[in-house]
Amino acid sequence: MLSLPAAALCCLCSALGSMAAELIQKDLTLTRRVGGKVSFSCRGTDQCDGSYVYWYQKRDNEAFTLILLIDGSNGEIYKGFNHPQEDDFSAVHKQNSVELEIQKVKLSHSASYYCSCWRDDLHRYYYLIFGSGTKLYVSDVQVVKPVVSVYPAASRAHLEGRSSLLCLASAMFPPLVQFSWKRRKDSGPLEDVPSAEGEQLQLRESGRTAAILLVHQREDSRYKYRCSVHHEGGAVEAPTEPEVCTPPPPLPSQHQVKLLCLLYTVLIVKSLVYCCGLSLLMVLRNKGPSTI
Known part of the structure; x- marks a missing residue:
């Protein structure tokens, strides 16, 4: 064969x-x-x-x-x-x-x-x-759409001057999903995140998949970001558009630590x-x- x-x-x-x-x-x-x-x-x-x-x-x-x-x-x-x-x-x-x-x-x-x-x-x-x-x-x-949530994942200091957003998809079948990101400034139209402005990394664990968007932007920028998840059951958008500079909402500490550690691991693996x-x-x- x-x-x-x-x-x-x-x-x-x-x-x-x-x-x-x-x-x-x-x-x-x-x-x-x-x-x-x-x-x-x-x-x-x-x-x-x-x-x-x-x-x-x-x-x-x-x-x-x-x-x-x-x-x-x-x-x-x-x-x-x-x-x-x-x-x-x-x-x-x-x-x-x-x-x-x-x-x-x-x-x-x-x-x-x-x-x-x-x-x-x-x-x-x-x-x-x-x-x-x-x-x-x-x-x-039966095919089941994911539940999608977005969180600011870490401060600028932790990511060497870059902001980050975590988009979490869970409770879906089949378990595979694709993420996409858009942004808007104030009440302006949605636009794709330029490749020069951000980098996306995906992490999978049992029962959930997360995408981390690393955003390269100025301190005075006030873009809001929207995460969309493509799934066999249809597209699902996160219900909120958080600013990367706003204080993070509550997130279980074990998930935050685990995902941030994986983030640095993925960056190394990508180079290899x-x-x-x-x-x-x-x-x-x-x-x-x-x-x-």
């Missing part, structure tokens, strides 16, 4: 994310009952050099395994990769997109699914770009992943497109 070590592929994806736009997998999670039908979308395939798009399956604590590839020029599917479930999958090509389909979902299909293709960077070497992945939950449990990705890119340099 053809596979890649999960750690190596994760490092590769992290490094490539800064170089090229990802393929677009709009569904973070999909929940289906046994016997149901499911379709995983992948858009943005017009970025690919060549017509082939690959679909991978990734189970928890296992390597990526290649399911099939589809030729976007004629819709032909190739499954010669010895995947044990290859007969359960089919693929459909549409304009600038492909879809992976399972007609009858089994419990053993519980996994994450990623699309991928090769791209040329104009310097005559190729690299893979990936979608963000869609995780399939095979369960009879970036270095790992650069090393892998050097290995791929001058490598022509091939099946991984």
